[in-house]
Amino acid sequence: MFPVLNNAIFQFVMKFLIALGDAAFDNLPVIFAVGVAVGLAKREKGSAALSGLLGFLVMHNILNFLLSASGKLVDTTGMESTQAKLALANAMQTKVLGIQTMDLSVFGGIIVGITVYFVHKWAVKQELPAVIGFFSGPRFVPIATMLCMSVVSVVIFFVWPIVQTGISIMSVAILKSGPVGTFLYGLLERALLPFGLHHGLNWPVRTTELGGSWIINGEHVVGTVSAYLASLADPKITAIDPTITRFNGGKFVYFMFGLSGAAYAMYKCADPEKRKIAGSLLFSAAATSFLTGITEPIEFTFLFVAPALYAVHAVLAGSALLVMHLLGAGVATPTGHGFINLVIYGVLQGDKTHWWLVFIVGIPYFFIYYFVFKFMILKFNFKTPGREDSGEVHLASKKEAREKIGVQIQQVGTDEPQEVKSSYPPIDFSKLSKEEKTHELALRLIEAHGGPSNITDVNACITRLRIDVKDKSVVDKNTITSQLEAMGFAENGMQMQSIYGAYANVLKMEIQEILGIGE
Incomplete structure (x- = not known):
């Protein structure tokens, strides 16, 4: 090519x-x-x-x-x-x-x-x-x-x-469900996200026979991820089978374009005096979703302020998968439906993926999300960022959103965190080198979690810094989100979770080194 x-x-x-x-x-x-x-x-x-x-x-x-x-x-x-x-x-x-x-x-x-x-x-x-x-x-x-x-x-x-x-019977039923099944999958997958159950739907489809079974280049392949990678590697395949990517390709549309349109709608609906602050938060979250496919900061924000907006989002997400399926899109990725993976797994793979459909469908979806969200926000006076009655402008955390809709996930303890004043003066992290910034953030995060004596374990997943503490009442979540560049904050029992995207693992290792602890 x-x-x-x-x-x-x-x-x-x-x-x-x-x-x-x-x-x-x-x-x-x-x-x-x-x-x-x-x-x-x-x-x-x-x-x-x-x-x-x-x-x-x-x-x-x-x-x-x-x-x-x-x-x-x-x-x-x-x-x-x-x-x-x-x-x-x-x-x-x-x-x-x-x-x-x-x-x-x-x-x-x-x-x-x-x-x-x-x-x-x-x-x-x-x-x-x-x-x-x-x-x-x-x-x-x-x-x-x-x-x-x-x-x-x-x-x-x-x-x-x-x-x-x-499993084979269920796999055949899923494959025979056609476009309607694709739409329902997209709707259900987003509906399960607030409960933390969407991975139970995604990974069996991606990695087992539940996602389908194909003979590619003479080999029996199961699961959409393996089938997609095998199709890319087979030079005889000139167009990826849409049944392989039906549960995947449409996610690029709403991860990259749909949620960006939603963020722009919330920005335009913000009060004029709060629009600058709201825009910095919303556009940062939208850029994260567009580039990397990390959607939590923006999705849980409108889930928190207006579950009706999230319900509309789930329907639109299902429709995006449906449209891409009907158009024969053959683009997918193992995980992370952002621009970076679209280039790697779509654009660089040539015509066989029909990657351009992401932009042909995505741009209209930007405006669909924008106008639908703007109409609903103004019609029902939803308190999206920049429209709050209080003076504070922030993105809602997963915990806040789940509590709002009554979802409880392994919560231990009842004490609410109290505001703790930091002994560190404010600092402009942009003036520091990468190494200096990481070290300084690590020191301040340790203090914000009550100091070394209050920390029992430090870990991280793909996007979250996870710090287990003895007493969560001394954790200063306000400083973490307002001064320490966290995109969001959540609690799971005595585990404090700060959303930093891919930077979370770097901070984890720096904190572990400072505290002298291992995994």
Whole structure:
């Protein structure tokens, strides 16, 4: 497609990067096994990680043994690679880390991770008799995991074929649902977001047979992510199958354009004297959504002030998926539906993705969101940023939005945070180097969370800095959002969550280094 790129050095570098990517996408099940175990474990995460890997290996070795002993193990000796893969697929078998086993996809990794979590939670506290006391605590977890996973594997051997049949039936039903199913998926996915349940809908579709099953370049591929990447890699495919991207392509439309239109509508509806402050917040949130696909700051803002606006947003989101599906759009991304990923996974892939449809559909959706939101805000006098009765202008946090609509998610404790005055004078972070800014922010975040003695753990997800505290009443959330550049703030029990986008992980590591603590 691009003759200028056809040189040996560039091709070597790009194929090298593809090999790096394949290392992750080809091994998602084992990554889930280790990742879920580590993510759920509250302490001794190293022991949990080792047990996750060991449990995964035990499960598939036991399944291989049971398939062989029962005569169900497919013999692929003498078959060509393509024939062997199809024969395994027809028998619901596959090879994982070189082990021929039942095809559990990422469900297998999730089962292992959750099992290891419960085993780890119990085993890490056990004190064994003195003669074998060396194996107490974290050392006992892998041993207990092996025993427990052997039992779980036997259960899976008998139960999974029934589950797999059910998944196949659901997959066919989803694929046959057509454009109406695409619209309902988009509507439901946004509707589940306030409850934190949207990942339960997204990831099975992206990574398992629930999202569909295709034969691409002679290989059996399940899940929309794997199917999309396989389609990009197959030079014989000139247009991506829209059934692969039907739950994905329309998200670029409302992540990049729709929510930007909503932000502009809220800015235009702000009181003139508050418009400058509201604009700086709203346009920052809109830019984050447009570039990276991180939508929380803006979505939870209008969910908080007016659930009716969010309901309209959910309908418009479903319609965006529907329109892109009907137009035959073939653009998708593993995650993050922003401009950066559109360029990487759409534009640079050429005509086969029909990436231009994002702009053809997106620009009208900008104006649809703008006029619909502006009409509703003015008609019903919704208190969007810049229209508040108080003098404060801010974006609502996830916690505020959920409390407004009555959603409770693992809340522990009842004390409300109290305002705490910072001993640090205000500072212009733009005058500091990146390293100085990170260090200064880390110091001030430590103080804003009550100081080192009040902090029990520091972690981060993709967009959030997560700091566990002993006493949340001394946490200064106002300083965090107004002076320390957080895009939002939320609580989950004694865990304080500050939204910093991709910067969250950098701050996490700096705070850990200052406090002298590890993961």
